Amino acid sequence: LGSTPLTELPRISSALTPFRGDVTMLGGLCCDSGREHGDGSGDHARAGAAYLTATHPRKTSGKDIKAGTSIDQFAAAYFEGKTRFGSLELGCEEGIQGGNCDNGYSCAYSNSISWRTQDTPNPPEIRPRAVFERMFGTADEEKDPAKRQRFGEFRRSILDLALGEAQSLKSSLGGADRRKLDEYLYAIRDVEKRIQSIERDNAVRAPVKTALQTIQV
Template identity: 50%
Template sequence: MPDSLSRRTLLRGLGVSLALPLFESMSATRLLAATSKAPETPLRMGFFYVPNGMHMPDWTPTKAGHGYEMPETLARLSKHRDKFNVLTGLTLDGAYAHGDGGGDHARSVAAFLTGAHPRKTNGADIQNGVSVDQFAAEQIGGATRFGSLELGLEESSQAGNCDSGYSCAYASNMSWRGPTSPVAKEIDPGALFDRLFAGQTVKETRRAKSVREKYRKSVLDFIQEDAKRLHQTLPEVDRRKLDEYLYAVRDVEKRIAGAERLGISEEGVPDYPRPSGVPRELANHSELMMDMITLAIQTDSSRILSFMFTNAGSNRSYPEIDVSEGHHELSHHGKSKHKQAQIAKINRFHVDQFGYLLKRLSSVSEGDGTLLDHCMLVYGSGISDGDRHNHDDLPILLAGGGAGQIKTGRHIRYENKTPLCNLYLWMMQQMGVKADKFGDSSAVLSELG
């Protein structure tokens, strides 16, 4: 293995750069012997938002600690139960009205990562707080190619009236670089792929993309010579790991290419490129994005990310799971058994997509564990019961081992009204971010380690 090989080494070709995963020969034990100093396996954090609250009876365990019985929605993650904690009692005070009237959906997203109470306006005078991902990226984002990634399945908006007088900027963005600067999310898997694996200049990127489209080449075709040379220098265990990684990249690329075509109908209509490049099926779209997240983490392209399944107050239907009514309308269930059952189906659908990511991260070995072992991933909503629009006792799940800092497999019940930002403060401190307070935090969240 060449002495200069490191996690920041890139395989290069025409307008293409491909970061490397962590090889066994980069492990702490080997490098300790060579340098007398072992590098730490990187720790990552991510935030995953679902809209319109949760059907809480199917989410909240009745027993605290280990060995709790998993309600029906959480049971979808039973294969990973020893890799996450369920946290109850956390509150998002900034999402409450505080005299501003309606708009709980927009506030729930705007406050979810900031802990701030957004100014009620649908004009240009938006005012929020800095989000936890951007606060952390400002300090430690320089360690990777991308300080943070902002992703989702529905486009961001920066203007318009989306919820009872609140700007669409609040309802469709949860990452905020500053009080007046929401960060739009990337929803196109192909565009994200290009960001991660394209060249270092716009000119090179456009040239490489043009060549790939003309000759239908894979990004891997451009770096194959570099990859072959590296393959010859690696020990057998790392050759297998490199082969697995390149296969994963090729597989995602093929699926993205497939998503850009409508296919051939039974009537024999030829396929043609889809203008958006985004899969029509939400599950396929989500899985591609989760695969891209896995590759981004595996290559240490970024250690901080946010992901919105849909925008606040989303009223999309879910025909793929036989839910024809709109999600937002169903969330105002008025205790209707039918509507609550439909809401629970949507909740389980979203949890399944998150479970797919946990499966992918668990399948990739890294250092002394897996990618998931070296992550802290928050999954949840800024609304508890969608009918009540309450922002206390939120549905929050923390997945990943935090590089050994988190004792998992538990239901941890906190005193109600405990600030959600206490969790964020704890997470940032594990990441090495200097912070004594964040948002409306009152202390560092306890009982996680």
């Protein structure tokens, strides 16, 4: 490893020439975990799975997928509680998470670059409306506090019921199914956190709105 002053930039980067004293050019980089390493074809799936995990994924099209925790999730864990959402996974096109998508590699590898754990990918959200409502809430929630409260209580009752049934079911499941159930429970807990976060935000927003209305009057 070493470094040398930049005297001339590559043609594709020539627009940065006036700033070459402030630029660091990196070369010789490689995501070795995306190579085949004896697993044969499946470059697209391996590339997606290894991109943020730096882990060579297990070649399987079944439930026993395995990659690694992605770097974005380490950041999400570090900043937990400091932002409204730990992370937002966004995409442009729908992708299934099961089945064989690339020469024996699960579709989960091809369609998720974010992994919460080594066997739990974070599928991206592709619906703009769903993203907007997740970030800002629905119109009814914003405009009508009574509706917001009723809706929140309704959601909490459903979550409590789902958690109770899931926990009672867990002891009767095998290893692979327990992992899937854990993913389901994690998703429910994430919804709970979102509800609590929205409620905190609304509690702060309401006094501000009242104060503004008083000033206008």
